[in-house]
Amino acid sequence: MSGKKAEMDKDDWGLDPNVRAMRRVFSGMESALGAILQELAISPYEQRIRGWLDTALLKYESAWHLGRQMGVSMDENDASHVYAHCLAKVIGAAGIDIPDSMLPAEEKIEQLVSEVFA
Numbered sequence: 001m002s003g004k005k006a007e008m009d010k011d012d013w014g015l016d017p018n019v020r021a022m023r024r025v026f027s028g029m030e031s032a033l034g035a036i037l038q039e040l041a042i043s044p045y046e047q048r049i050r051g052w053l054d055t056a057l058l059k060y061e062s063a064w065h066l067g068r069q070m071g072v073s074m075d076e077n078d079a080s081h082v083y084a085h086c087l088a089k090v091i092g093a094a095g096i097d098i099p100d101s102m103l104p105a106e107e108k109i110e111q112l113v114s115e116v117f118a
Helices: 003-010 017-039 049-069 076-093 107-117
Strands: none
Touching (some): 017 049, 017 076, 049 107
């Protein structure tokens, strides 16, 4: 059996379009984290990151559910932006200055995140 075939057999989940979409969402969230840490010159070994990530994930999930209740449709790109906004708010609450230009200005996302952090 070829290596690629054997790999696909091991990952039947990867064939499911919903699983593939969620993997892209998680990948976007990881990219957002990396970009934020780089922009703010925060070491990935910063001890506070674990707490920030836990809090940001809870806020992200709340924003996602609120968006669905409000009828706001979000694609994979929107999902990573919501997470980035949540993470930036959490980091900002820890006393780190978040430049306004760091995050994309998207009204529907900013509104959802503001509601969740209110």
